Amino acid sequence: MNLVRDQIVEMEDSPILEVWRMGFSIPDVIGLWAGESDLPTPPFICDEAIRALKAGHTFYTHNRGIPELRAAIGRYLKRLYGKDIADDRVAVTTAGMNAVQIVCQAVLGAGSKAVAITPSWPNVMGAMTICGADVAEVPLARSNSGWSLDLDAVTDACGPGTKMLYLASPANPTGWAIGRDEAEALLALTRERGIALVSDEVYHRIVYDRSIAFSFLQLAQPDDAVFVVNSFSKSWAMTGWRMGWLIYPEGFLPTVEKLIQFNTSGGQAFLQHGAVAALDQGESFVAEFVARCRTGRDIVSKRLAAMPRVREVASNGSFYSMFEVDGVSDTLAFCKDAVASARVGLAPGSAFGKGAETLIRLCYAKSPDQLEAAMDRLDAYLSGAR
Numbered sequence: 001m002n003l004v005r006d007q008i009v010e011m012e013d014s015p016i017l018e019v020w021r022m023g024f025s026i027p028d029v030i031g032l033w034a035g036e037s038d039l040p041t042p043p044f045i046c047d048e049a050i051r052a053l054k055a056g057h058t059f060y061t062h063n064r065g066i067p068e069l070r071a072a073i074g075r076y077l078k079r080l081y082g083k084d085i086a087d088d089r090v091a092v093t094t095a096g097m098n099a100v101q102i103v104c105q106a107v108l109g110a111g112s113k114a115v116a117i118t119p120s121w122p123n124v125m126g127a128m129t130i131c132g133a134d135v136a137e138v139p140l141a142r143s144n145s146g147w148s149l150d151l152d153a154v155t156d157a158c159g160p161g162t163k164m165l166y167l168a169s170p171a172n173p174t175g176w177a178i179g180r181d182e183a184e185a186l187l188a189l190t191r192e193r194g195i196a197l198v199s200d201e202v203y204h205r206i207v208y209d210r211s212i213a214f215s216f217l218q219l220a221q222p223d224d225a226v227f228v229v230n231s232f233s234k235s236w237a238m239t240g241w242r243m244g245w246l247i248y249p250e251g252f253l254p255t256v257e258k259l260i261q262f263n264t265s266g267g268q269a270f271l272q273h274g275a276v277a278a279l280d281q282g283e284s285f286v287a288e289f290v291a292r293c294r295t296g297r298d299i300v301s302k303r304l305a306a307m308p309r310v311r312e313v314a315s316n317g318s319f320y321s322m323f324e325v326d327g328v329s330d331t332l333a334f335c336k337d338a339v340a341s342a343r344v345g346l347a348p349g350s351a352f353g354k355g356a357e358t359l360i361r362l363c364y365a366k367s368p369d370q371l372e373a374a375m376d377r378l379d380a381y382l383s384g385a386r
Helices: 006-010 015-023 043-054 067-081 096-107 122-130 151-157 180-193 253-263 269-281 283-305 331-341 368-382
Strands: 090-093 113-118 134-139 141-143 146-148 162-168 196-200 226-231 244-247 310-313 320-325 360-363
Touching: 006 122, 015 331, 043 269, 067 090, 067 269, 090 096, 090 253, 096 122, 096 162, 096 196, 096 226, 096 244, 096 253, 113 122, 113 151, 122 134, 122 162, 134 151, 151 180, 162 180, 180 196, 283 310, 283 320, 283 368, 331 360, 331 368
Parallel strands: 113 134, 113 162, 162 196, 196 226
Antiparallel strands: 090 244, 141 146, 226 244, 310 320, 320 360
């Protein structure tokens, strides 16, 4: 007896997971496949969570997060963008991915249509598919100078029945970041056609040509159908905490509270106190972390440029390098062989949708020593000295 919907049965595991599973049995593998650094969460954040835990903050709390954290998110966004965000437009979520799921559950249904700008993190398109939507991918264009958005292609993809447009900026895996003019064009398009615009801004602090990435919060009016997703995972080294937040249109509060209620009932109160510390006290850590990522990017770019057959795509955001290797068309097979033979864990571009099929992703949010060792192994592997 088959009880599972066809859409779920037909979904495939992420190719990244296939490679990652292989690496579990290799004791000295250098894993650059996952989107996280090798830094533990800093003590000033952990200490506050421990204090709250010991003080008894172990009970159910507000669906949308403790008031202290919602207020801290408001203060943080005001500092960054100069915009006041009303408390009733803020929700703490169980990771950034949960924020995406909430919007998908609210907007999408069986037979609806969504548009995703790719290459993109595969979990997002998976969430759209789980909700029953048909997903159209619009790939970024790629050149020697990096990635660029084809606005005409996005417009053409947003046809009748399109309910949602998703983009990430800075993007995983490309590092592409949207400019103000492009953002204005997409906002105008979604206003005109009644489409929900979901802007994934999880990497908003990890940019190298400015202090912060442009945000749709700088453009959107409170009643625009704009949803801005963020997370504590990347900039504050809190991947394992599974905490994020969502800014949504005014009037959407009952829907968000309902979906949080029936999904998770809200997050852990003591962890949320740690997140308050991250936002209020974390600027020096964020600056140090971005500087560390910049060093990692420089190491990887320099080493890849010296390897024959390798071409890296330029990027000014996130903490990933995307590169291709001459003669490699099956990136999953390449990454499986690289982890087995070179003991370097990489992510196949085939995981990220259209535009990345021949590319390979690595995360450089690691220590310089780890990156140099990984580059030594990759160089030897590509040279045939395995």
